[in-house]
Amino acid sequence: MGNIIEVTGLKKSFGSLEAVKKVDFTVKEGSLFAFLGPNGAGKSTTIDIISTQLQPDAGEVIIDGYRLGQDDDRIRSSIGIVFQDSLLDPLLTVEENLQIRGRLYGRPRPELQAEIEAAAETAGVTEFLKRPYGKLSGGQRRRADIARALIHTPKVLFLDEPTTGLDPQTRKRVWEMVLKLQREQGMTVFLTTHYMEEAAQADYITIIDHGEVLAQGSPLELKNRYAxxxxxxxxxxxxxxxxxxxxxxxxxxxxxxxxxxxxxxxxxxxxxxxxxxxxxxxxxxxxxxxxxxxxxxxxxxxxxx
CATH class of the missing domain: 3.30.70.260 (ACT domain)
Structure with a gap:
């Protein structure tokens, strides 16, 4: 398969701080890609740039054939993002939250309802669609967050530390759902995580620190090289x-x-x-x-x- 994400020569500074110093990497279509780095490594800045939330100082980003800075609306239509902190309204039901999200894409009501049902089924939230988001458990909220990101059937799903703060059993259930998306639906998953056992399941890993790429490869290649x-x-x-x-x-x-x-x-x-x-x-x-x-x-x- 070809590359669905290509990042070349990416740079970003905040005053005298060089957050990203010249980052290059690619992501294969349909793969599970892990992007790792300690806090302050430049990981979040890089993700904010390639998801169109932040403008780079230099470099080129192409997602699904669309060029950052020229085709940003098309890029946004091709990606879904699950942030570490939820964007959903705790007072509304899961279904109401999904309806509000879906309307941003201008879908007709019948089509939107079908997409909500499909996203809810995929993310495993059907049983609590009618419950207020704020009344859900941590694992249920995380699955609802993923359903929100799936409404428009993105080609690339960004997951920013999706299991942080969850108990081991809930982490396992969320992770099984993520793998199902990637393996059964062919969705490209772009993952950041602090759990190395999760990263070890990725097809390819890029590790950065101090705004620079330190190493890239499959988990086996990296372990053979650095462990x-x-x-x-x-x-x-x-x-x-x-x-x-x-x-x-x-x-x-x-x-x-x-x-x-x-x-x-x-x-x-x-x-x-x-x-x-x-x-x-x-x-x-x-x-x-x-x-x-x-x-x-x-x-x-x-x-x-």
Whole structure:
């Protein structure tokens, strides 16, 4: 599939602060794309620009074939946005909120009602359409927010930290719905999140900090490049294992529980080590590198919420 979003040479400053310094990335049509970065990285500014909410100082953005600055109305018709903070009226019912949103697109009443029903079904809000938005649980509100963004059947859905503040079970339900949109309907999903286990499900990831792109690739590519698997061994005899690791020239750390932590260049490297010390193993574990490791190694910090 081709690119549905192309960002080239994007720049934006606020006075002397360079929020975005020259960002380049592309998003494949129908993909789940994760855009990651700690607070202050330039992530929100970039999203505000490509969703037509903020004018860039330089650079080019093309969404669904439409050029930012020339075809902004067409871009807005092609995208849906779920903000971290809701835009819906707490005193109105979910259905009333969706009707108000839908009228902004100038749909005839019969067509609008059909679109509301379709969006409600997709987002799983049909059962509480008649309830005031302000009376809903956190997970129900988030699903209603997504239904709002789906009214006009966008080609690209922007999700700004869609599960922040939700309990694990509700997060799982919301996330299942997002994956269903992307996989079954072919919708392009542009995700920001502070949960690395969510980012690990993306097709492609771009990580930025200080207004610049640090790394791009699939989760597997990034983990292979920026994270190491870890072999943990609890030996029968500490002296023997220490001597073996030093002989092999392997860096290691021994924690307070007497477990040796050995960073691996690849998972397969563990086989040779274990073969050499098989009679000296009381317990062992191989821990795969994670997206948390990737993020920390690139930015020097955990994701800041």
């Amino acid at each position: 190491s698997d870890m072999l943990k061994i609890k030996p029968v005899n500490d002296v023997e294992l220490t001597a073996l690791l030093e002989e092999l020239g392997l860096a290691f750390e021994r924690d307070a529980a007497g477990i040796y932590h050995i960073a691996l260049d690849s998972t397969a490297e563990a086989l040779g080590i274990l073969d050499r010390c098989r009679d000296n193993i009381a317990n062992l574990e191989i821990v795969n590198g994670t997206m948390d490791d990737v993020f920390i190694n690139l930015t020097g910090t955990e994701v800041r919420s």
